[in-house]
Amino acid sequence: MTLGVVMLVHSNFDRAEQMVRHWVAGGCPVTVHVDKKADAGDCARLIAALGDQENVSFSERFRCEWGTWGLVAATQAATAQLLAQHPDLRHVYLASGACLPLRPIAELRAYLDTHPDTDFIESATTADVPWTVGGLDRERFTLRFPFSWKKHRKLFDRYVKVQQLLGFKRRIPNGIKPHMGSQWWCLTKTTLTGILNDPRRAEFDHYFRKVWIPDESYYQTLARLHARKIESRSLTLSKFDYQGKPHIFYDDHQELLLRSDAFVARKIWPQADGLFNAFPRKADSISAKAEPNTSTIDRVFTKAVERRKRGRPGLYMQSRFPVMERENGFTAARYTMLQGFDDIFPDFGDWLGKRTGATVHGHLYAKDRAHFAGEETIFRGGLSDSARLRDYNGAMFLTNLIWNGRDSHQCFQFGPADTQQIRWMLAKDTRASVWVVSGAWSIPLFLSRRPVAKARAQAARMQQIEHKLIKVLRSPYARARIRILTLADFVEAPMDTLQAIIDEMAGHRAPTLTEVPKMADLTGFAAFLQELKNQGMHPFLTGDFATDTGRRPERPKPPKPYIIGQK
Incomplete structure (x- = not known):
């Protein structure tokens, strides 16, 4: 086995079980982390349902609040357990219970076989890309964020404001340069072992515990210290709207997902039976070696985001009283x-x-x-x-x-x-x-x-x-x-x-x-x-009119110039 999977689950356990079985059937051992906030009974039923799968294990549970350290702690524990149980793995793929493999797992494994030393993780500095939503980019690495943005919004905002007023700045550990990117990665065993066994791990973990949304910066930053070769892209098709929220794929996105040639997609609506029945698609010798190419659908999502943000010219949102200065043009067409x-x-x-x-x-x-x-x-x-x-x-x-x-x-x-x-x-x-x-x-x-x-x-x-x-x-x-x-x-x-x-x-x-x-x-x-x-x-x-004609007085034409030539 060369590919293992760490799966994060917090709800929709029936779909999560279905996805685990897809990965195991494709020859991948799976370590599942269940959010500690999830119902204990649901977790027990999932463990019992997957009891027939010898290559499935469950890791220590952590409370996973969005934007907090719990998500990183969960992946650390699950990854360490997966590598300890299966030392022959070469790559580890991070997925969630809402991720759906679009292509046969064998095609993903074959693709990784051609890139044995490559880490697939989106990793870019905040100065290079305008991805951040909410006004915090560099500050997410220099301020403290002890409060949950979702549960304690007022405390979060006030604490940030106080730190800004006082001029407080945290020291970034020497030797690292903060990077950001999608939390859904596929890393080599070498890189993950280097991150988990780094002599400075305690220092790094202490620092990232108070970073905002560390699951989008911890591995993205530390991979730069240990990876041999990084491809700054995710093998998981994941799209976000202008507010930073993930797009959800429904049954009517089936053709779009087929065109992407992506290996995995998230986030899938749990009731999208059409997608779960259609994917993973059957093996096809023609498309088996196709390179994942999301550019074909990137344009569709770009247009969708633009339409949602700006709308059509002259067509106003019906859900609120129109504010003309915020709309995409006052009118729909040219007029006189x-x-x-x-x-x-x-x-x-x-x-x-x-x-x-x-x-x-x-x-x-x-x-x-x-x-x-x-x-x-x-x-x-x-x-x-x-x-x-x-x-x-x-x-x-x-x-x-x-x-x-x-x-x-x-x-x-x-x-x-x-x-x-x-x-x-x-x-x-x-x-x-x-x-x-x-x-x-x-x-x-x-x-x-x-x-x-x-x-x-x-x-x-x-x-x-x-x-x-x-x-x-x-x-x-x-x-x-x-x-x-x-x-x-x-x-x-x-x-x-x-x-x-x-x-x-x-x-x-x-x-x-x-x-x-x-x-x-x-x-x-x-x-x-x-x-x-x-x-x-x-x-x-x-304007000026002539006194008797009702029109401007005509100006006398200048005399025609005469040119006297020399003989």
């Missing part, structure tokens, strides 16, 4: 907000929709109601046009609208007469494209033919609201694609801006414009603006 264009072009929405194929809404945040495309009263997903419902949470209203209509480009009109709840959302949303023609709100006032004295107050209010929006859009926190033009700049060359909008919304399907939509009649508009100034209201957001 246009301000001022429908004031300049009366039929702008219909014209834009025909040329882009986008869903062009009216003023979604109008005071009376949400003006959906086609003047519908209900949009996809049951979104009502009710202003009261919309204004209960204006940002989520837009988020839902973009999510429900994410199969097409959504576009809507906005203006200073609308509810302004979403100003900061528009500015921060990286999926938003914001086009503002400042001062365009003055055109409806001009066309209303109201006396300027009566329109003055409304013009001042509109300008103040729009000015606040522009300040937000120009904030250093703004992340949207933002273009702001004055009304005077826009009417001087509307074709360029409209073509850019259409190109952005329609992409490669965008047509080349040959004409702009019909513009509102601005005859006398400049005089209207001048009268507003005369009344004491300065419409600075509109």
Whole structure:
């Protein structure tokens, strides 16, 4: 026998018995450690059930609290007993009752035969990898941790805080450099004997007793002193989530586990009968020599962790009230907000929709109601046009609208007469494209033919609201694609801006414009603006218009230069 197994068991004893029998049938002696916290009756029944297996023994029991020394003490006792009973072993594999061999045990033994002097243990310094979860990496080796993190969380945290405030630091024993890694290893007899019989073992054990999670650092550190050759990887497929908790494999992970070519996997759900019936898989001459390769499933787990941490853009977790700054993007797809264009072009929405194929809404945040495309009263997903419902949470209203209509480009009109709840959302949303023609709100006032004295107050209010929006859009926190033009700049060359909008919304399907939509009649508009100034209201957001044409005065073209050549 060249391979022995140390198995840690604390629950699900029927499955543990099944796993022990798998290992013994594969030619491996097994020493079982049962957590001292486990029920004595369950332990006795397991011992009795395995009484027919002569290569199975049970070691001294220790209390195994997560993150404490008991787990190391348990492996020390079980390993020493296994090596004493079977001195011909070459490798010892550490497993748990929740570990399931995926490939025949004979394939694992053959693999180790080709690596007789290699220790398979994940071992890396804290400075080299960002594995730690909970904010303690180097500190777990320089502070004391006498309290259980799971049972006495407050005491644990307060004791750590006190040590940090006092500047307390433990001395790391000379000659060792702390390493970390998975607790599931496969070490050679030579390395384990060196660790267990090290003359300084009492010193090392005393130091690691107060290290946090010593089962992930004791062997990982001391193996560096005694191993001939270390492969810093575990032969056990074990995945962890972003909180440091192990992923649990269920029946629907069967195909994934087959693709991994791993020898052993943990942690298996006890009721996953499909997995326990399918594995270990039958011997296959083609895959018998396959190298364990978890990279094929690493990408799947990476995506799963990313999805769990960040979610899908624009889709909010239903278990709590959404905090937009913590989500993966405010909205699910790109969209466009246009301000001022429908004031300049009366039929702008219909014209834009025909040329882009986008869903062009009216003023979604109008005071009376949400003006959906086609003047519908209900949009996809049951979104009502009710202003009261919309204004209960204006940002989520837009988020839902973009999510429900994410199969097409959504576009809507906005203006200073609308509810302004979403100003900061528009500015921060990286999926938003914001086009503002400042001062365009003055055109409806001009066309209303109201006396300027009566329109003055409304013009001042509109300008103040729009000015606040522009300040937000120009904030250093703004992340949207933002273009702001004055009304005077826009009417001087509307074709360029409209073509850019259409190109952005329609992409490669965008047509080349040959004409702009019909513009509102601005005859006398400049005089209207001048009268507003005369009344004491300065419409600075509109830009400069000529006095009589309603447009900027054309600058005289510079004279054509003449080059006088020399003969």
